[in-house]
Amino acid sequence: MSWKKWIVALSTVVFSTQFSPANAGSYSSCDTGSDCGFSFCDSDPCEGWSIYADYLYWRPRKCDLDYAITYIENGSELQEAFATGLSGICPSYDSGFRIGILKAFGDLDFGVHYTWFRSKDGSSINNVGEDFLILPTKIGSASLFVTDGIQLAASDYKIELNQVDVELGYHLELSDCLAARLFSGFRYANIKQTQDSVYSSNINDQFAESSLNQVDVIHQKADLDFYGLYVGNKASYKICDCFDFFGGLSLGIGVGEVSQDFDHKGKSIGGTDYTQADLVNESCWKSIAVLDLNVGITFPLCNVCCTDLAFSVGYEFHQWFNLGGFTSLSRTVDSEGEAAGRGLVSSNCCDLGFDGLFVRLSAAF
Incomplete structure (x- = not known):
């Protein structure tokens, strides 16, 4: 099988796309006689420029966002504890954007x-x-x-993503109606994650403003600066002339500087100011992989003398591997109802993903 047939097969199976110009292919032979768009002059884009803007409606996918265990005591002499539930944060969908220019x-x-992209979510239990x-x-x-028992536990999670991709692509028309594009590029990404948790002895005085109440405040941060290549x-x-189906697959690998912070402070009964407890700051370089997938459909809007407009909608999925999780303490309950284990440990659950919809308006001129 020739290399071109391999590309056709791969493209058909993967049905893939990353970023592509609005005028990705003319498909001049792919015409069934129907015309779903509007054309005021018969001309292709003149200078080969393409710009686009995407509205993103994504949800972060992140484990290790639990903050409390609920349990009951059976009343025996040993006061054995039985865990009844694990409370955590489930991130919801938030808005973002993506813009690009191609030549x-x-x-x-x-x-x-x-x-x-930005997202913030919270959860609480009492x-x-x-x-x-x-x-x-x-x-x-x-x-x-x-020490008097936790009446309220609450936690907030926030994530910020800034990403720049510089990309080179090669376009192939594989048949009358099928086009492929091979691409490779450099990626820089800055990802900031924070989780703030509060454990209070009084639901009506969450941060223990009164000296009669107690509180523990935990601040966790995990930042990443990523540098890598992708293909x-x-x-x-x-x-016909009505719409294009598209889809994309890319895999990236690189290195990232991961920094983790853990800050624990609190107030005891009679205290008016916070007392510092554990404070840990650490950073390291590690290898990181990224998987990007998307599928969708594009509708051409019109051609007005050297300007092609198009509207696209689709679904995309992005997964970061070996990113680095929050630094925290052991999270299990032993037979005495105590949190088993002592000392700071790094989370074993350290992957991060984004998925959701995108809506694109693109123009080629």
């Missing part, structure tokens, strides 16, 4: 792309009027400032 040079194209007790998962019970393939299949 075609025959079958080659060069582009720069920028992605911006045992007012309930028969269960609360243990923290971010610190051990022996380290708690709250991928995209394919688009034209259905």
Whole structure:
């Protein structure tokens, strides 16, 4: 099988795309006689420029966002504890954007792309009027400032993504209606994650403003600066003149500087100011991999003398591997109802993903 047939097969199976110019292919022979767009002059894009703007509706996929265990005591002499639930944060969908510009040079194209995304979510649990007790998962019970029992546990998670891709692509028309694009590029990404957890002895005085109450406050941070290369393939299949199906697959690998912070402070009964407990700062360089997938459909809008407009909608998925998780304490409950284990450990769950919808408006001129 020739190399070109291999590319056709791969493109058909993967049905893939990354970033591509609005005028990815003319498909001049792929015409069933129907015309779904509007044309005011019969001309292709003149200078090979393409710009686009995406609205992103993504959800972060992150494990290790638990903050409390609920448990009950059976009333025996040993006061054995039975865990009844694990409380954590489930990130929701938030908005972001992506913009890009590309320049075609025959079958080659060069582009720069920028992605911006922010998300913030929170969760809380209290045992007012309930028969269960609360243990923290971010610190051990022996380290708690709250000695009278936790009445309220709450946690917030925030993530920020800034990403720049500089990319070179090679365009192939594989058949009358099928086009492929091989691409490779350099990626820089800055990802900031924070989780702030509070354990309070009084639901009505969360941060222990009164000296009669107690509180533990945990601040965790995991930042990444990533530098890497990626390669991928995209394919688009034209259905008459009405729309294109597209999809994409790329894999990147690089190195990143990961920094982790853990800050624990609190107030005891009679205290008016916070007392510092554990404070850990660490950083390291590590290898990181990234997988990007997307599929969607493009509708041409019109051609107005050298300007092609198009509207696209689709789904995309991005997965970061070996990213580095939050630094925290052991999160298990032993037979005495205590958080088992002592000392700071790095989380074993350290991957991060994003998935959701994108809506694109692109123009070629």
